Amino acid sequence: MNHVIETKNLGKSFKKKVAVHGLNLAVPDGAVYAFLGPNGAGKTTTIKMLMNIVRPSSGEASVLGTQTTRLASKNFAQIGYVSENQEVPEWMTVGRLLSYCKAFYPTWDNAFCARLVKDFQLPVDQVLKSLSRGMKMKATLVSSLAYRPRLLILDEPFSGLDVLVRDEFIRGVLELSEQEHWTVLISSHDIDEVERLADWVGIMKDGELQLSEPVASLQARFRRIEAAIPTGTDVRDKLPSSWLLPEQAGQRLTVVESRYETGATENQLRTLLPGCEQMESSPMSLRDIFLTLARTYRL
Amino acid sequence: MNLTFHQLRKDLIRLRLPVALWLLLILLQAALIIPGIAEAGEDLTLQAITNVLRTLVPILQLLLPIVIIPILIHEEPLVGTTAFWFTRPLDGGTLLKSKMLFLGSILILPPLVTELVILATHGASARQLWLAAPEIFLEQLKFLAYIMVLAALTQSFARFALLGASFFIGYYLLILVYMTVVWYTGTPSFLKGPSKPHLEDSRYVVTTLATLAISAYLLIGLYRAREARRAWLSIGLAVVFVSLLNHFWSWDFLGRSNEEQRAAIDTAAVNVAVVPDPRARRVSDELRRRPQDNAKKNISAPLQISGLPAGYAVEPRNIQASLTFPDGRTLEHKGYVSNFDPSAKLNARVIQEILGPIKILNAEKTRSNMATLFSVSDEDFSKFATIPGKLSAVIDFVVKRYELTGKIPVRAKARYDHGSERAVITQVLKQTGGSNILLRESKISLFFDAGRSSYGAFADFVMRPITYILLNDKRNEALWPDERPGPGFEFFDVLFQKRLITFPLALHYTALTEQGGKLTEFNDAWLAQGALARIETKEVGHFTKDIQVDDFIMGAQ
Numbered sequence: 001m002n003h004v005i006e007t008k009n010l011g012k013s014f015k016k017k018v019a020v021h022g023l024n025l026a027v028p029d030g031a032v033y034a035f036l037g038p039n040g041a042g043k044t045t046t047i048k049m050l051m052n053i054v055r056p057s058s059g060e061a062s063v064l065g066t067q068t069t070r071l072a073s074k075n076f077a078q079i080g081y082v083s084e085n086q087e088v089p090e091w092m093t094v095g096r097l098l099s100y101c102k103a104f105y106p107t108w109d110n111a112f113c114a115r116l117v118k119d120f121q122l123p124v125d126q127v128l129k130s131l132s133r134g135m136k137m138k139a140t141l142v143s144s145l146a147y148r149p150r151l152l153i154l155d156e157p158f159s160g161l162d163v164l165v166r167d168e169f170i171r172g173v174l175e176l177s178e179q180e181h182w183t184v185l186i187s188s189h190d191i192d193e194v195e196r197l198a199d200w201v202g203i204m205k206d207g208e209l210q211l212s213e214p215v216a217s218l219q220a221r222f223r224r225i226e227a228a229i230p231t232g233t234d235v236r237d238k239l240p241s242s243w244l245l246p247e248q249a250g251q252r253l254t255v256v257e258s259r260y261e262t263g264a265t266e267n268q269l270r271t272l273l274p275g276c277e278q279m280e281s282s283p284m285s286l287r288d289i290f291l292t293l294a295r296t297y298r299l
Numbered sequence: 300m301n302l303t304f305h306q307l308r309k310d311l312i313r314l315r316l317p318v319a320l321w322l323l324l325i326l327l328q329a330a331l332i333i334p335g336i337a338e339a340g341e342d343l344t345l346q347a348i349t350n351v352l353r354t355l356v357p358i359l360q361l362l363l364p365i366v367i368i369p370i371l372i373h374e375e376p377l378v379g380t381t382a383f384w385f386t387r388p389l390d391g392g393t394l395l396k397s398k399m400l401f402l403g404s405i406l407i408l409p410p411l412v413t414e415l416v417i418l419a420t421h422g423a424s425a426r427q428l429w430l431a432a433p434e435i436f437l438e439q440l441k442f443l444a445y446i447m448v449l450a451a452l453t454q455s456f457a458r459f460a461l462l463g464a465s466f467f468i469g470y471y472l473l474i475l476v477y478m479t480v481v482w483y484t485g486t487p488s489f490l491k492g493p494s495k496p497h498l499e500d501s502r503y504v505v506t507t508l509a510t511l512a513i514s515a516y517l518l519i520g521l522y523r524a525r526e527a528r529r530a531w532l533s534i535g536l537a538v539v540f541v542s543l544l545n546h547f548w549s550w551d552f553l554g555r556s557n558e559e560q561r562a563a564i565d566t567a568a569v570n571v572a573v574v575p576d577p578r579a580r581r582v583s584d585e586l587r588r589r590p591q592d593n594a595k596k597n598i599s600a601p602l603q604i605s606g607l608p609a610g611y612a613v614e615p616r617n618i619q620a621s622l623t624f625p626d627g628r629t630l631e632h633k634g635y636v637s638n639f640d641p642s643a644k645l646n647a648r649v650i651q652e653i654l655g656p657i658k659i660l661n662a663e664k665t666r667s668n669m670a671t672l673f674s675v676s677d678e679d680f681s682k683f684a685t686i687p688g689k690l691s692a693v694i695d696f697v698v699k700r701y702e703l704t705g706k707i708p709v710r711a712k713a714r715y716d717h718g719s720e721r722a723v724i725t726q727v728l729k730q731t732g733g734s735n736i737l738l739r740e741s742k743i744s745l746f747f748d749a750g751r752s753s754y755g756a757f758a759d760f761v762m763r764p765i766t767y768i769l770l771n772d773k774r775n776e777a778l779w780p781d782e783r784p785g786p787g788f789e790f791f792d793v794l795f796q797k798r799l800i801t802f803p804l805a806l807h808y809t810a811l812t813e814q815g816g817k818l819t820e821f822n823d824a825w826l827a828q829g830a831l832a833r834i835e836t837k838e839v840g841h842f843t844k845d846i847q848v849d850d851f852i853m854g855a856q
Contacts, residue, residue: 053380073388081386088383089374091313103305104388 002029004151004183005050009059011207012045019045021207023059027185027200032177034198034215035187036290042207043187044085047155050185051081064151077105080144082137083155088128094139095124098146105147113146119172134165141169145176152177154186158193170196191290201286203293211293215286222289223260223281229253230275238272244296256284256292302389306397310371311405317370318405321363328356329413332799333420346786364406365446369459371401372450377521379454391522398447406443411435414798421799422719423743430747431798438797441507444514451521452530482589497555500746502548506541513537554749564698566842568606569613571694573672573848580854582684585674596680598673598853602694609652612836613696615670620692622673622851624683636670636694645766647779649701650834657770659777660810660818670694673853680853690851695843699764699836706830709736709769715833719743722767722833725785725803732821733778733809736831737785738767741801764836769808771828776819781807806831 005027012020020042027033037043048054050063052071061068066075092100098117102108117124120138128136137157144152154173158166174197177184188194202212211218225243228251229235235253239246244256253276257265266279284292311318331353375384375394384394414435415428423431449466453459481487517530517537585595604613615636622630647662672692675683705715707724714723720742728735770777785803810821819825 048380051386053385073390075388076386077388079386083381085381086383086386087381089313096312100305100309101387103302 003027004029004031005033005061005063005185007046007050007059007061010046010049010056010061011058012042012049012054013057018207020049023207023209025061025202025209025212027183029183030181031200031214032174032184032186032197033200033202034191034194034286035185035202035204036191036194037187037189037204038294039189041189041204043189043204044083044155045207046204047083047153047185047187051079051153073104077107077147078150080141080147080149080152081155082140082144082153082157084137084157084159085155086140088136088140090129090136091127093125093127094122094131097128097139097143098124101143102146108147110146112148113142116142116145116172120168134161134169137161138165138169141172148180148182150183152182152184154184156187156189158188158190166193170194173197191287195286198286203290218289219283219286221258221260222284222292223257223265224284224288225253225255225257225260225265225269225279225281227253227269227273227276227279229273233273233275235273240268240272244292257281258292302393303396303400306389306394307400310374310397310401313374314367314370317363317367321360321367321405322409324356324360324363325409325413327352328360329417331356332417360410364443365463367406368402368443368446369450369453369456371398372447373453373455373459376454377451377525378527391525395518395522402443402447407436407439410439418719418743418799421741421743422716422721424718427719427743427745427748430745431743434746434798437504437507437511441510444511448514448517448530448534451518452527495549498549498551500553500555501551502545504553505548506545509541509544510537513541553747563700563839564608564611566698566844569696569842569844570603570605571696571844571846572603573690573846573851574601574603575848577852577854580852581669582680582854594677595674596677596853597671598675599669599671602668602670604668610649610701611839612646612649612699612701613842614699615668615694616697616841617695618670618672618692620672620690622683622688622690624686624688628683630673630675630679630683630688632673632675634671634674645701645764645834645836650766650768653701653703653834654768654770654777654832657772657775657777659768659779661779675853684853687850687852690846690848692846693843694846695841697838698840698842700839701834701836703832704835705833706770707738707767707833709734709826709829709831724831727826729823729826732811732817733807734769734821734826736767736769736806736808738804738806738831739785739801740765740804741799743798744800745798766834767804767806767831768834769806769829770832771825772830773828774819774825776825777832778808778810778818781809783807 003026005025007023007025010020010023010025011018023042023046025046035043035046045054049056050061050068052068055069063071064075064078066072089097089100094117098113102110102113120142122135122139122142123131128139131139141154141157152173158169161169170193173184173186176182177197184197186194186197198215200212200214201218203210229248231251235246235248239255242257242259244258246253246255248254253273259265260281265281269276269279331349375389376382411432415423415431418431419428446463449463450459453462513533517533520526520533521530579601581599583597583599585597587594602615607613618632618634618636620632622632647659651659651662672690705717707713707715707722709724709727711724711726714721720740722738722740724736724738726737728737766782767780768777769780783805785805810818810825812818
């Protein structure tokens with residue numbers, strides 16, 4: 001599998017504080033990769049290293065096959081980057097921003113740009129300073145999409161956006177990434193924002209990557225199991241480590257299996273807890289999986 | 300290259316208002332100076348109004364780059380992690396090129412061209428313009444380089460201003476600390492050495508070039524790698540390096556020193572002697588800088604100088620003397636002959652020599668040859684003041700040649716034009732027994748001009764070696780002026796106007812004695828025949844003389 005982004009033992013420390021440690025991340029070509037984690041987990045620092053904005057303290061990373069510390073203009077011509085922290089030239093109108101950016105990209109598509117401006121309902125004659133945060137983000141997004149980048153990196157793009165704008169934004173990115181077959185890395189601390197978008201997910205905690213796999217595989221192996229167990233059964237110390245968040249209420253046991261296999265999991269439960277019946281397994285949403293992991297590992 | 304111009308265009312749009320103001324100020328500056336000195340000099344009311352502008356415009360010209368450059372650089376900041384351009388296909392080299400193009404085309408070229416035009420309209424020759432161009436260029440570029448480096452190391456104007464203010468205050472605090480240390484403990488031995496003012500200009504050029512090279516290195520490094528920490532370290536090292544360079548540079552490649560120049564006269568024929576009469580001595584307390592300094596007395600005596608060819612004068616500059624007493628004790632002294640009277644800057648005797656039969660009627664003001672021969676402690680003075688001793692001294696003299704360079708008829712608008720040196724009479728005011736003549740002088744003083752004083756344009760102004768004698772050829776009579784600054788504007792400011800110097804003079808001539816007696820029949824007819832003789836002096840070399848006085852008595856205070 002080709003990886004558009006790849007890191008090897010990537011690390012970054014600010015004085016004594018370790019922001020990212022031993023990160024091994026691989027984002028496959030064409031994936032929409034949700035890069036999740038709570039605030040301060042190291043997502044933004046990782047992205048800044050990927051964009052060569054900050055230098056790694058250890059390890060290495062490559063983007064589109066180029067070592068990040070050597071990223072040059074020709075590489076950035078294929079990368080779209082939108083971040084909540086990015087300072088846009090606010091004195092420009094939307095139109096001036098787009099015509100300013102256009103000169104940098106040989107692949108700039110005027111018709112596509114015009115379509116995006118129309119779809120996002122951007123006022124081209126207004127200066128960015130006078131626009132709402134959502135409108136500014138949309139303008140920046142258009143300036144990062146109109147040249148059809150191979151890789152789109154969105155760092156917390158939804159922060160501070162209202163629900164309607166967020167929905168438009170997500171819909172826009174979703175449609176485009178499907179149409180254009182772009183690779184998208186989208187970081188967020190809120191799973192709700194990216195659930196509809198992502199086909200891959202990575203979860204960061206305390207500067208380390210806890211998990212990285214396709215959403216389909218994740219949803220296949222995470223199942224909520226509910227079963228009726230005999231009265232007086234104490235499940236503590238009997239469940240394997242892959243069974244997360246066991247909750248027992250009378251005869252009712254609920255547990256999340258993180259390595260679910262049809263049939264095998266049910267048999268294992270019967271072996272561990274003889275007499276259990278009415279066993280049911282149900283698939284979980286990405287949000288529920290994230291919450292399970294967050295509760296288990298205190299993400 | 301297209302991206303460079305694209306970027307430049309964007310910056311010009313961004314900064315269109317301050318750039319327009321900047322260009323307007325440059326035009327205004329030209330408009331205030333170019334119309335001519337004589338014309339402006341006639342209307343004193345107009346001058347009063349334009350004087351405000353003449354003060355305001357240079358201050359704004361100084362301040363605007365301090366605003367424009369940070370905005371220009373902070374459009375694409377080099378520090379921080381949030382800049383828009385970091386993730387765009389825009390490399391640092393292109394960015395630096397565009398910024399330098401902006402700097403060159405907006406902040407350097409227009410003021411350079413304007414000043415050259417101003418100089419040209421004031422009589423600068425092609426050679427002078429050729430010499431002025433690098434001077435203006437280096438001066439402007441050095442100033443801008445400081446601001447640019449400071450802006451490149453900051454992310455916002457607020458930080459730039461804070462850092463700039465910190466540097467400014469820090470620099471002066473450092474000087475204060477250094478001066479305090481030197482004051483109380485003396486100059487550190489490794490910094491000691493004779494004062495070499497003639498090296499200052501060469502040191503200025505060398506340190507300016509070093510500063511520019513270091514700034515270029517820092518900016519290229521910052522635009523290539525955005526490593527601010529390394530830049531700060533380099534700045535620290537650069538400050539030390541440039542300071543040492545400034546202190547220890549010893550090659551006078553601009554040839555400012557004329558110490559080796561032999562005087563163009565027969566110096567063997569020149570006799571120098573100390574006036575033997577002890578009553579002519581002057582004893583004065585030396586200024587003490589600190590209460591704990593030893594009290595000293597300066598012993599001065601007039602020098603008798605003879606054997607000079609007509610049109611030449613000599614002035615003592617430095618002295619190395621010893622005074623030996625009968626008991627074998629010897630006092631030593633080495634220093635500048637500071638007691639030389641600067642109030643009468645020209646020697647009336649020499650001027651009389653070059654005027655020939657035309658007699659200066661009121662030539663009582665002539666340059667005194669009083670020279671400080673010795674500086675002794677109060678204790679030694681009390682012991683030896685009245686004891687004759689043997690004085691041996693080696694005195695360094697500077698030779699000056701006096702020349703009559705032109706005559707200006709006494710009427711308004713009459714002028715003297717000699718290349719870039721001009722003088723124009725703006726008003727002639729008659730009065731009983733004399734006249735007040737208002738005159739405006741202008742000259743161009745260029746840093747790279749070999750003839751410039753080693754003390755710079757300031758010295759050219761303060762030690763102005765020119766005077767105007769009011770003479771009447773037909774009657775063979777002349778009057779010495781009482782010279783004062785005249786009314787009206789003057790361009791002389793070490794910060795803003797270094798090359799074109801213009802100042803008004805009020806020359807008062809009187810043919811009346813202090814008691815009211817007439818030196819001659821001074822009337823309209825006398826004045827109508829009159830002309831201002833412009834007398835200039837020029838240093839033409841140095842020589843030393845040994846003097847011996849066997850029974851030298853310091854004298855009484």
